[in-house]
Structures are given as structure tokens and as C-alpha cells.
Amino acid sequence: MFSLGKYDALTYTDSRGGCRLNYDGGKRERTHMNMSGILVVAKPEQCEEVAAALAKLPGIEVFQKDVESGKIVIVQEATSIEQEADGARVIQQIPGVITVNMVYHYFADDPSLKYPSSETAELSSY
Amino acid sequence: MTSLSRREFMKKSIAATTAATVGLPVTKAALAQARNAEAGWKWDKSVCRFCGTGCGEQVATFEGKIVAIKGDPDAPVNRGLNCIKGYFNGRILYGEDRLTQPLMRMKNGKFDKTGDFVPVTWEQAFDEITAQFKRVYKEKGPAAVAMLTSGQSLVQEGYAAAKLMKGGFRSNNIDPNARLCMASAVVGFYQTFGIDEPANCYDDFELADITVLWGNNMAEAHPILWSRATDRRLAAKDSRIINITTYRNMCSDIADLEIIFKPNTDLAILNYIAREMVQRNAVNMDFVNKHCVFATGPVDIGYGMRPTDKFAFPAEKDTQAQQLKHTIDKYEAIAQRRKEGTVAETAKAAPDAHWQISYDEFKRGLEPYTLDFVAELAKGDPDESLNAFKNKLKQLADYYISGRQKNILSLWCMGVNQHVRGVWVNEQIYMLHLLLGKHGTPGNGAFSLTGQPSACGTAREVGTFSHRLPADMLVANGAHRARTEKLWKLPAKTLNPKVGTALMVAMRGLEDGSVNFVWTQTVNLFQSVPNTNHWLKAARDPKNFIVVADSYPTLSGKVADVILPAAMINEKWGGYGNAERRMQVWRQRVNAPGQARADVWMMLEFSKRFTLKEVWGELPLPGLKVDGFPENKMPSVLEEAKKMGYNEDMTLYEVLFAHADNKKFAWPDPVAKGEDNTVVKLLGDGWFVEKALFEEYRQFTVGHQHDLASFDEYYADNVRGLRWPIVNGKETKWRFSEGNDPYVKPGEGYNFYGPLLKATGTGDLDGVKDATPKPLPGRAKIFFRPYAAYPEQLSKEYDLQLCTGRILEHWHTGSMTRRVPELHRAAPSAVLYMHEADAQARGLKHQDLTWVETRRGKIKMILDTRGRNKVAKGTIFGAFFDEGVQVNQLTLDATDPLSLEPDYKKSAAKVYKA
Ligand code: SF4
Secondary structure, rough: OOOOHHHHHEEEEEOOOEEEEEOOOHHHHHOOOOEEEEEEEEHHHHHHHHHHHHHOOOEEEEEEOOOOOEEEEEEEEOHHHHHHHHHHHHHOOOOEEEEEEEEEEEEEEEEHHHHHHHHHHHHHOO | OOOOHHHHHHHHHHHHHHHHHOOOOHHHHHHHHHHOOOOOOOOEEEEOOOOOOOOOOEEEEEOOOOEEEEEOOOOOOOOEEEEEHHHHHHHHHHHOOOOOOOOOEEEOOOOOOOOOOEEEHHHHHHHHHHHHHHHHHHHOOHHHHHEEEEEOOOHHHHHHHHHHHHHHHOOEEEEHHHHOOOOHHHHHHHHHOOOOOOOOOHHHHHHEEEEEOOOOOOOOOOOOHHHHHHHHHHHOOOOEEEEEOOOOOOOHOOOOOEEEEEEOOHHHHHHHHHHHHHHOOOOHHHHHHHEEEEEEEOOOOOOOOOOOOOOOOOHHHHHHHHOOOEEEOOHHHHHHOOOOOOOOOOOOOOOOOOOOHHHHHHHHHHHOOHHHHHHHHHEEEOOHHHHHHHHHHHHHHHOOOOOOOEEEEEEHHHHHOOOOOHHHHHHHHHHHHHOOOOOOOOOOOEEOOOOOOOHHHHHHHHOOOOOOOOOOOEOHHHHHHHHHHHHOOOOOOOOOOOOOOOOOHHHHHHHHHHHEEEEEEEEHHHOOOOHHHHHHHOOOOOEEEEEEEEEEEEHHOOOOOOEEOOOOOOOOOOOEOOOOEEEEEEOOEEEEEOOEOHHHHHHHHOOOOOOOOOOOEEEEOOOOOOOOOOOOOOOOOOOOOOOOOOOOOOEEEHHHHOOOHHHOOOOOOOHHHHOOHHHHHHHHHOHHHOOOHHHHHHHOOOOOOOOOOOOHHHOOOOOOOEOOEEEEOOOOOOEOOOOOOOOOOOOOEEEEOOOOOOOOEEOOOOOEEEEEEEEEOOOEEEEOOOOOOOOOOOOOOOOOOEEOOOOHOOOOEEEEHHHHHHHOOOOEEEEEEEEHHHEEEEEEEEOEEEEEOOOOEEEEEEEEEEOOOOOOOOOOEEEEOOOOOOOOOOOOOOOOOOOOOEEEOOOOOOOOOO
């Protein structure tokens, strides 16, 4: 039976557009692949530094950058949506970053992409 | 393919698609590979469900599930980008705790208010809801039932709910949570222009030279608009961004000028700028003389609290008393040209009264707002020198007065609207732009942004407010009711002429016994309204019955009697309207899980359970006193209904919804392109509900300055929403100016044609001198509004200013749990931002667990003195998004007295170690 008594651990959609999927983040979603194509816009003069800082973040691969416009294309991989949003927040705080924009989000439940448990651990260690 | 190589393959594909979408070079081979990765997927257009920006997106489905979302490169709003919230658009459907069955509180197989939630059938749920509704409705009439909806409701859902409540149940007690975010903007529009919704559009972001943010943290609240603004800033070297705010936020990183001001003193700063315009001869007199009048209204209008302290907690009584009597402080004395210590009585004022004044009177009103006075009053950062602050104010005035060749765009949202004088501040921002003659033209204008995805399209334009009818008509206006009755084919006098309960009033009604039945849709009110300790308790009063329709369990669900599982965005057909008057639509793409159903289906099913004789006979309506209506009751319209061919045993479903005109829209329809429609299937009578309701609603708009296009036009493959009014197939980017707006005739230059409140008395700053209505056709009003203090000033005991708002990191717990894992679950707590020095003074440090207490309640929060929201000394900031941390237990439920929108930003609090 469903109980709202154990309220703290429940998922909800709030009244103004916020949402929370679940408190455990990715722990329950081992076969769930979340991959996102993200456009990071950096101050052009700091583009290289930002790209270098991005490359060091776990789960993130830098694919393309345009030093003139400060545009950097990265792909982020994570085991949960919380982790992704969280990662985006980390990116936002890199000095020189102006905006972080999500362009493409793939999140299929894909058993062929099952993560070995060691990998999960690594990916969740933001 | 092995797991690893498939991952690499997907990654490369995603990188290629991303680069192509944002206009970076990609090889043909990479693109071809990307297409391969998506083999078998079906892409179709949709809209982000999160904020009022209204970003277009493409949604991919595969084997009955959504598998990917991308920013729609063809969407003019966002050109392929989404903000971080975009992550949630697809996955939000698949949370583990989706509600999939109706739940009802039961004991021994029967409904029991004290029972536990048990899954029941839809039939059982509807039976109990109907019985409870009829119990309240029979005894107390239409004023005791309420439907509380949302700025996230789809256009058709809002329309069906409003029609059922107003046309069916003859109750105006329907109000959206947009009351909590946009109501002040609406009254500002009505009073200034006589018509709702912005004159400007997003194209202005690339056309503005100077962009001014008034209490609007766009970087977090409207990220994609912010990226357009920052792009412009980087591309046009001479462009500027000005951030006027009560605390340092992310927008300050890019801003050329940051002004930190004390809450409520925006009223004074705006008058200072206007005064400078006058002093420096910068007023565009030609424009003002041709297209505007000056106006003002009463000053002592209270704070939208109850006029009695009967229901107040003991600690609340002193704040509550401000509603009736307020002592003029030293700054108000100067700003309002009166004596310090005067006791202002508010009981008699009609807050929304206003009258025309002369330009000389207007100037006299501005006179006290000198740089010296305003700087001393408004400086928000104790660490900033007065001179530095003065310089900033002067610069701000310089920017506004920087001459004809510079385009200037003013933007605002919650910071201005959630304000005890929110309507006034809206009007003052229009004041600046009207004085300059820079409004509603490319790159120039005062542009009110919106928080929710369809606060504009549904709540405001459809009119799911307690005072509104579709397309800017009002329930209190006889001609508007008559037009609505005609379009809805209702007997005359079916519609109730008395304004219903605004959201805050409905909540208070649960407490004082005037409202006993509430149904909420797509809204978590018991978390999001201020001062929740009152309403949480009231919901559990045995006389009250609460229905919560939502997709996930919420705090509101916890205090409900019945929880109905609702379908979400791409699980149903629908449309949203964003802040630039752009209506956008999508198709149903996937099925809702379990027995979750669309809100529109719930409304239609509910309507089947009422016959005309139950709702269109004579009904009690205490307090009704309107010409042509009996006192204290709604008249029976059954005889009239019979003459129109109805019989009294017909259901509201047959009369309001499944009538012959609507049944002409048959399902299936080619516009579906193979997609399904669960609502139609469940109803089983073959009409295309969403299309029929949309087309019915559209009749209100065409020819009435709100012209929408047809249902099918919005679904055309090449259309990414259209901005109304759409006349002769052309959308409108800027309203009221010649050449841009089809309702402005050649030679007029401008025409502020909004029809509401277009005749007023005349007088001076102190009051009406001649009440004879003087018409002001085609003109906008330039209001003088004075500075006024907020009701709950800091005291020795409550010595910190609590401001609430939304911030990104509070949506998800990853950041929080990582920081303080030991507190996770044991004491789930959100973050309280505080200045380092204030923390030290209280013996607190970063990440301490603290109690935050106001007159209304106390909660635990974790202290953050290093976050990116850098508050000034004396201010604290808490987000209200964490269900474990009910910041709204703390907030004061004072509202703007004109808009009845709460001010979440100014509660006096104390903080101490937990
Ligand atoms: S800016 Fe608003 S509409 Fe656009 S993706 Fe973000 S939340 Fe959605």
C-alpha cells in the first residue's frame, strides 16, 4: 500500500516548475544512460582555461571549441539526472563560464549500456 | 556492439548533433553517424514545461517511451538551447514515485478523513468527491467551493476548468498559482494599458543597447533569455547590462552596473529616475501629450492581510495590526509629503481606485525624490559608501536618459511582482518608458517576464482567475458576462457577477470556514503559499474536503483527502503560452503510467455527475448585491434554459462540453500524424476534445485584440508557436505602435487601445476632486506612486530580513547530500544564505545547522556564507523548493492589496544555532 507517511523520501513535482526525481540519485538506475550534449559559453579570453578545466571533470569529454566565440561543446555522461544537473552546476562555477546550455539529452534505459559497478562509483564521484 | 563501443558511438553522435545545433562546423560523416544512432526514433516538436521563457524542444520517442530531448534549433525562442532544467523534461515522466492510482483516505472500506491513503478506482474517487462537493454546494452555494489551478495547466485544461466552474457551477472561485507570481503584473497592465500582456517580445534582447534587470535573477530564473542577453552584451561592445537587486547574484558577474538596494525602495529609485528625467528635460513631451495621461491613487491601502487578528497566532498580532493602522516612518513622511508619526488608517481605501492628475501634480509628487534622499533610503549594502551608491544611482539615471539613439529594455519578474506594492512598481517601470516614449518598439520597452510556462497562455489569457473571463474580460462587467454567456450558450444571468476568492483568500477561507471544498490541479499550494502553518492545519479540519490532482506525491497530497494521479506534458495533447504572447503546442507522444489521467479528462468526467437542475436553480450567494440580481442569491435560470432547448436533467458535460458544435471536431484527425489521444478514448464519444475546446476558446480572442490562430495552424510542421494577435496570418511582435500592431491604424503612431479602466475621475495627489468619469481613449496612464514601507520591519527580536526565491541547486539533492551527507534524510535541510559577519555575530559558521524563526514558525536550515548568492549584511535568503524545508512556514502572507499577490520577500526573522 502506498503511504504518504514516509514523506521525506518521496519524489515530487512542485508548484512552480521545480522537480525532484528521487533522493537516491543514480543509485537505482544502473542501466540508465544519461548523456548530454552541452554548450558551454566561456568568456572568449578564458576559453582555453575553461576547456582545460572541463576536461578534468569526471564524466565529461570536450569535443569541440571555438576560441573566438568562447563556445565549447562537451558531452557529459552520468548515471542519474541529479548527477547531470549537479555536474552542470559545477561547470557553471568554473571561472570564466558565462552560460551552460543543454542542447541534447539522451536518457534511454538501455540494458546494453549496463555500467560495471566500479564505473558507477567513479561516475558518481563528482 | 559492446557496451563500451556503443557508448563511444552515442557520445560522438551527440557531440555532432550538439555542434550542428549551435552552428559549429561538423563533418558530413559525423552527422550521418548521428542519424544512424537515432534509427527508429520519432522526433516531434514540444515545449519545455518549466519556465515562462517557453523554449521549444524536439522530443524523440522509441518503443512507447521518450528517449531523448533536444533544444529545437528552429525555435526562435531558444535556437536549439535548453537550460539545465531541460534535463528534467523527459525524465520527469519516469520518476519512480509517479502517482498511478487514485488514493483516498479510508477506514473500514469507506472514506474517512482520519484514514490512511488506500488505492481506489476512479469511480470510487469520483463518487466521494461528488458527494462532498454536493454537500458543501447545497448548504452554502457556489462561494464555498474552489478550484485552484496553475500557470502550468495547459490552455485546454484551464479553459475546461474555468468553464465548468463559472458557466456550470456559477462559482468564480477558480484561481491559479499564477496569483502567486504574476497577479501584480496583470493589475499593472490593466491600470496602465487597459489590457493584459506585454507589448514587447524576445526579439528585443538582440536589439537593446541597455538592458536593466529590476530584481530579476535571470541567470537562474530565465537562463535561456539570460544567454540571449549575455550574447548580445558580448557581441555589441557598447551594450550594457544593469543588475538592480537586493542581493548579489549570478547576473552581477556580467553586469556593467550592480545596484544593491533595500527591499521596497525600488519605489523610491524609480521616482528618482523619473525626477531626473523631468529635471534634465528628458521627458518626450510630444509622446506624452499625444498618448498618455497622468494618474495616481490612494496611498494608505494596507498590506492585503485580513482586517482581523481573530485567526492570527499570538506572535503575529503586531504585524497583523499594520493592516488597519500604520504609523508613517521618517522616510515615508518625506516620500509622501506628510508628518512622521501620523497614524494612517487603511480600512476605507479602495486600493485599486485611481484618478487623473495634471503633469504639474505628477511633478510635485516626484519632488521629494532627490538623489540625497533616495540614496540614504535605498542603499542596501551597509559596506558600500553612500557616495559610491549615489554615483551608481546617477549612472542608472544617465542610462535611462541616454538619448533617442539608444534602445533601452527594462525586465522584471518575481522581485517586482511579489511585493506589497508590486502593482505600483510595475506601473512605475512603465512610467519611465512612457515618459521617454520608448515602449513597445524594437529594442525599447518595459517588458514583464513570467515565471511559469503558461501563466500567460492559460492563467491570464484563458482567464482562470477569480475575477476574469477569457480574453481579458471580467466577471464584474455585465457586457463581458453577456458576451461570454452568448458564446457559451448559457441563459442570461447564469454567470456570477461577484468576484470569487483569490488564492490567498481561498486558503484563508479554509481556515475561517467560508470555503469547504478545494480541488487543486498541477500545483503544490500547501507548500508554495506563504504562512503555511495555518493552511496545513485548516486542510485537516473535518468540515473541509481537499482534492489534489498531481503527478507526484507532494506536501499538498499529504494533507489531502483524495489524490488523483495526473498525466504530464507529453502524455496528453495541449498548448502553452509564454511571456511574449507565443502560443505553442504539442501532441500526445506517450501513454501516462497506470491510471494517471489528464486534468481535462477529470474535469469532463466530473461534469457528467451534475445535472442542470442541481446547479442552475436558485443558489445562496451571501454578499451578492449587484444590479439586476436578487440580494444574496443567484437566480434560477432553469426556465430560460428550457427555452433555449435544454432540459433540466441534462448533465453539465452535455451542455458545456459535448455539445453539437464541439462534436463536429471528430477524432481521429489528420493533424495527429499517427499519435494517440487517451482523453478521447476514455470519453469514448469520438470528439477531439483538445481541438474543440481550443477552437471554442479561440472565438473569444478573434477580433478582440487577442486573435489566436487555428488549432491546425499551430500544429503545422514549420510553425514554432505564433505571437498573438495573429491577424491575416501575421503574428505581432510589438503591440500598440503603428506598423507593428495590426490594431493601430495608419497615422496614429501609437494607440494604447486596451479597453479596460478607460475613464476615471480627476483630482490631485491627495484625492479625487471631480468624480465624473473622464474618458482617455487610446491613452496609457503614467502613474505617480509614492514610496511606502513594508509591514514587518526588523525589530530587536526579529533582526534579519528573510527573502525567499528560487535557485537552481535546491532542486535536486546531489549538491546538498554531498556537502553534508550525515544530515541527509535525518534532517533534510536546505541552505540559508547569510553574510559572514552576521553569522559571526551570532556565533555561527558556514554549514552550521541553525533554527530560522519568524512570528509564524521555525525551521532548521544549513547556513551558507559562501554561496554564489551573496547577501548583504542584515539579509538572509532561503529557497522554498525543498520539501524538507518549508520556508513558507516562515513567510508572511501579506499581499499587494491590488493584486492579492503575496510578498514572499520581506519577513522579519531571527537565526540561532540548532
Ligand atoms: S529557460 Fe525555461 S523554458 Fe527554457 S529550457 Fe530553461 S526552464 Fe525550460
